[in-house]
Amino acid sequence: MKHRHRTDSAVAPLGLALVALAVFPFLGGQFYVDLVQTTMILSIFALSLELLVGTTGLVSFGHAAFFGIAAYATALLSPQADAPSLAWLLPAVLAATALAAAVIGAFSLRTRGVYFIMVTLAFAQMAYYVFHDTKLAGGSDGIYLYVKPVLAIGNFTLLDLASAHTFYYATLCALVAVYMLLALVKRSRFGHALAGIRANEQRMRAAGYSTYPYKLAAFVLAGTLAGVAGFLQAVKDGFVNPEMLAWHQSGAVLLMVILGGIGSLRGAVVGAFLFVLLKELFQSEALFGGFARHWQLPLGLTIIACVALMPNGVVAMPARLRRMRTPVPHAG
Amino acid sequence: MDLAVFLVQCLNAVQYGLLLFLVASGLTLIFGILGVINLAHGSFYMIGAYLAYALAPWAAAHLGGGFFTALLIGLVLSVAFGYVLEWAFVSYLYHRDHLQQVLMTYGLILVFEELRSILAGDDVHGVPPPSWLAGSIPLGHVMTYPVYRLFMSGVCVVVALGLYAIIARTRLGMAIRAGASNREMVQALGVDIRFLYRIVFAAGVALAVLAGMIAAPVSSVYPGMGNQVLIVSFVVVVIGGIGSIRGALVASLLVGFVDTFGNVLIPQVAGVLVYVLMAAVLLWRPEGLFRAG
Numbered sequence: 001m002k003h004r005h006r007t008d009s010a011v012a013p014l015g016l017a018l019v020a021l022a023v024f025p026f027l028g029g030q031f032y033v034d035l036v037q038t039t040m041i042l043s044i045f046a047l048s049l050e051l052l053v054g055t056t057g058l059v060s061f062g063h064a065a066f067f068g069i070a071a072y073a074t075a076l077l078s079p080q081a082d083a084p085s086l087a088w089l090l091p092a093v094l095a096a097t098a099l100a101a102a103v104i105g106a107f108s109l110r111t112r113g114v115y116f117i118m119v120t121l122a123f124a125q126m127a128y129y130v131f132h133d134t135k136l137a138g139g140s141d142g143i144y145l146y147v148k149p150v151l152a153i154g155n156f157t158l159l160d161l162a163s164a165h166t167f168y169y170a171t172l173c174a175l176v177a178v179y180m181l182l183a184l185v186k187r188s189r190f191g192h193a194l195a196g197i198r199a200n201e202q203r204m205r206a207a208g209y210s211t212y213p214y215k216l217a218a219f220v221l222a223g224t225l226a227g228v229a230g231f232l233q234a235v236k237d238g239f240v241n242p243e244m245l246a247w248h249q250s251g252a253v254l255l256m257v258i259l260g261g262i263g264s265l266r267g268a269v270v271g272a273f274l275f276v277l278l279k280e281l282f283q284s285e286a287l288f289g290g291f292a293r294h295w296q297l298p299l300g301l302t303i304i305a306c307v308a309l310m311p312n313g314v315v316a317m318p319a320r321l322r323r324m325r326t327p328v329p330h331a332g
Numbered sequence: 333m334d335l336a337v338f339l340v341q342c343l344n345a346v347q348y349g350l351l352l353f354l355v356a357s358g359l360t361l362i363f364g365i366l367g368v369i370n371l372a373h374g375s376f377y378m379i380g381a382y383l384a385y386a387l388a389p390w391a392a393a394h395l396g397g398g399f400f401t402a403l404l405i406g407l408v409l410s411v412a413f414g415y416v417l418e419w420a421f422v423s424y425l426y427h428r429d430h431l432q433q434v435l436m437t438y439g440l441i442l443v444f445e446e447l448r449s450i451l452a453g454d455d456v457h458g459v460p461p462p463s464w465l466a467g468s469i470p471l472g473h474v475m476t477y478p479v480y481r482l483f484m485s486g487v488c489v490v491v492a493l494g495l496y497a498i499i500a501r502t503r504l505g506m507a508i509r510a511g512a513s514n515r516e517m518v519q520a521l522g523v524d525i526r527f528l529y530r531i532v533f534a535a536g537v538a539l540a541v542l543a544g545m546i547a548a549p550v551s552s553v554y555p556g557m558g559n560q561v562l563i564v565s566f567v568v569v570v571i572g573g574i575g576s577i578r579g580a581l582v583a584s585l586l587v588g589f590v591d592t593f594g595n596v597l598i599p600q601v602a603g604v605l606v607y608v609l610m611a612a613v614l615l616w617r618p619e620g621l622f623r624a625g
Contacts, residue, residue, distance in 0.1 A: 059431050107611050110618040114369050114430050114574065118566040119614065122607055125563045129603035247559065251438045258435055294450055300442030307436040308424060 014266070018176065025168055035276065037168050040175045041232045043272040046256040047178050048225035050268040053257050055186060056218045057198030058109075061117045061250050062124030065104065066223040068245030069127060070097040070230030072137050075145045075240045086151040086159060093231050094224050100127070101223025102216070109215050112201075124250055132242040142241025145234055161235055171232055175269075178225055182265055185221070194218055255303060278302060336475040341592055347481050349588025350488030354543035355561055356568040356580045357495060358536030364575025365512045365532050368425050371437035374562025375444040376414075376537050380406065380544020381553040382452055385459050399462035406545050407538055414537030418530045426529075445555070454555050461549035484546050491542065492581060499577065508532060512575065564591075567606055571613045573620025582621060 021040070025033050045067055052058045073096040078084045104127075108119045130136065137143045148167075151159035161167045185191045193214050196204045204211050234240050243249070252275065260271025282288065282295035359373045387402035395401050421440065425433045460466070461480040468476035499505035510518045511528050519525045544558075551557065568587055572579025587606055594605040613621065 053431065059434065061434060107614050110614050111570075114363065115570060115619075117369060117430060117434060118570050119610070122563060122567050122570065122610055126604050126607035129607075133603040134600065247563070254431075255435065255438070258431065262431075294446045296442040297446035297450075300439040300446065303439030303442070304421070304436055307428075307432050307439065 017269075021172055021175075022169075025165060033164075033168065035280070037171050037236065038233075039273055039276045040171045041229050041236065042253070042256065042276065043269045044175055044178050044232070045226055045229035045253050046260070046268040046272045047175075047182055047265060048222045048229065049253050050257050050262075050265060051182055051185070051194075051218055051222045051225070053254070054263040054267070055191065055198065056194040056215060058215065058219070059117050059254075060108075060120040060219075060222075061247070061254065062104070062108075062120035062122070063222070063226055063253055064245050064247065064249035065124035065127040066097050066101055066226035067230040067233070067249065067253075068131070068240075068242070069100045070094070070227030071234035071240040071244050072131060072143070073097065073227075074231050074234040075143045076137055078145055078147065078149070080146060083147045083150045083160075083162075086149045086161070089149050090231060094227050097227030097230070098220050098224045101220045101227075105216050105219035105223070109212060109219060121247060121250065124245060125247060128242055128245040128247070131245060137240070140242060142239060145238045145240065148235055148238070167236065171236075174228055174232060178228060179265060179269070182225075186265070190214070190217070259306060336471050336473075339471060340475055340477055341596055342589075343477060343481065343485070345589040345592035346585065347485045347488075347588075348592055349585035350485050350492070351543055351547055352561075352564060352568055352587060353581050353584035354488055354491060354539050356565040356572070356584055357492075357577055358539035359565050360569050360572065360575055360577065360580045361532055362536040363569070365508060366422070366426065366529050368422055369430055369433050369437070370422075370536075371434060371562065372440040372444065373536070373540055373565065374558035374560070375441050376410070376540035376558070377544040377547075377561045378448065378553075378558030379413075379444065380410065380541035381459075381548040381551070381557060382448060382544075383409065383541065384545040384548035385457050385553045386452070388459065403542075403545055406541060410538045410541035411534045413541075414534035415530055417537065418533040422533055423526070423529070441559075444558075449555065452553075456552055456554040458552045459548040480549060484550065487542075487546055491539070495539075495577065504531070564606065567610045569620075571610055571620055573622040576620070576622040579620055579622030 021036065024036055028036065045063075048066075049060065049063045052060050052063070070093050073093040074089065077089060077092055077096075104120070104123045108116055108123060111119050132140050148160075148162040150157055150161065159166060159170060161170060186195075193204070193209060196207075196209070197211050197214060201211055230244070233244070256271035256275045257268050258271065259274050260267030260269065278299060279295065282298045283292050285292045288295075355373065355377055358376075359370060362368055362370050362373070383406040384399075384402060387405055388399055391401040391405065392398050421436060425436060465480045465483050468478045469482075471477050499508060507518065507523050507528055510521075511523070511525060511532075515525055518528075543561075564587065568580060568583045571586065572581075572583030587609065590605050590609050591602070594602040598605075
C-alpha cells in the first residue's frame, strides 16, 4: 500500500495554527472569540465526517443526525437545577450517540454508493422528525440546557464550562485531541484497511477482509466524534432545537470537508474555517446591505463554482498551481 | 373505522402515492439513465407549485384561460428549463463522482430557494382549484370527497400510463432503455446520446414541475416544500430500486398507504413510519424491491 509521509511539511503550519488559536482570546473581541469557538466545534464535526468521506470513501449525507442526537442527549440528560458532572455526562452522551450510529450504520451500510447517500439522508430526516414531532424534547421549539457541566474532584472544581475562557480552551483541547486521534487512526492498521476499502472494496474482500465490520466501526467512530461536536455546541448555546439535525446541516458539513480538500485532516479544518468565513462574508450587511438576508444565494453559487473549478478542494490548490507552472510529463 | 372513512383514506393514500410517483419517477429516470444523483429534484416540485401560483392569475387575466392554460405554459417552460439546466450544469457531472454531483445539486437547491425567496417572498400562499373542479362528491351519509383530488389522481394515472407507453413501446423509449444499460454501445450505434440525456433530464424536470403544479391547490405553496418531497422521493426510490419505474410506482403507493394510514391510526409516530418501512425493506432487499436490470 502506498502512502506518503508529509509530516515534516505539515507540522510547521499546524503548530502555527495551534498557537494562533491559543492566543486568539487575548487579541480578538468577544464576537470573534465566539465565532472562532463555533468554528472549532464545526472543525471537529467536519473532521469526524472526513473519516467517513475522505478516508473510507463513504459519502454520508446524514451526518448531522449524530451532531443533533448528541446535543439532545446532553440537554435531556442534564439535571434541571444542578450542574452535571462532565465525568459522567460526556461519556453518557457519547455512548448514546455511538448507539444511534451503530443502529443507523448497521442498516445504511447494507447499501452502497448512491443508495448509501439517500439512505443516510433519510435516516437523518427520521431522527429530525423524532425530535420535531414528538413531545420527547420540546418538539419544534427545542429544549434549554440551564446549567453548564463542570468537572470537579471533591470540592475542587477542575473545569467549569460556564466560564467562557475555560470553555474556549476546552474546545481547543477537544479539537486537538480529535485531530490527533484521527491522525493515529489513519496511520493504524485499521486506517489502512479503511483506505483500502475506499480504493477498491472488491479487492479488500478478495484479500480476505470482511469489509462490513470495518465500515461499521468507522461509521460508529465518526458518529461518536460528531457527538463530541454536538455536545460542545449544546453546552455553548445552552439550547438545542431540531434544526441541528436538519439536512442543511448535513449538507454544510459535507461542504466543509470538500471545500478544504478531501482525504486530508487539515482539509476538514481549513474547510470549516472557510465555510464560516464565507457565511459571515455573505451575511454581512455592511457589504451586501438588505441582500445579506439572501446569503444562501452567493453560497450556492460558490459551491457550484467550487465543484466546477476545484474538484480537489482548497488544500490541493498550491500543488495544482505549481503543476500548472512547471509542466512535468510524469509526476509521481 | 367505518367503511366510508376507510374509503376516503384509501383515496387519499392513492392520491398521495401517485403524486409521489410523478416526482420519484423523474428522480429514478435521471439516476438510472444519466447516472446523476439529483438533489435539486425537490426544487423542481417547488418551482412547479410556485409556477401554478404565479401563472394561474396571469393566464386568467391575459389569455382568458385558467388553471389548464397555466398548466400547459408551465409544462412548456419546465421542459425548456430542464433542457437549459442539463446543458449548463448537469452535463458536467456525468464523469464526476457522486460526491461532486451531490454538492453541485445541493448548491442548486440553495440558489433556487433564495431565488424563490427573492421573487415570491417567504409567505404561505393558497392556490384556488379551477372552479368546475372545486366541489366534492358525497361518499356514504356524512363523508364527502373533493373532486379536485380525484382529478389529481386521474392526471397521475394518465401520466404513468403515458410514461409506460413511451418507454416500452416507442423508438425513443427503446433508445432510453438501451442508453441506461450501455451508453457507449448506444452511441456507437448512432444514437445522439447527449441529446437523449437532455431529453430525459427535461422530462424528469417536467414530471416534477407537473406534480408541483397540480399539488399546489391542495398543499398550498410554502418555502421548503420541495425538500420534504425530495427526501420522501429518495425513500421511494430506495424502496423501489434505483432506475426502476415500476419499482417507483409500487413503492410510492406503498409509502402513500403507510403514511396516510399511519397518520390516522398512530399519529404519534406517523412521521417516522415511512423510514421504518425503508429500513425493513433494506433488511430484506438492500437493492430495493425491483432492481433495474
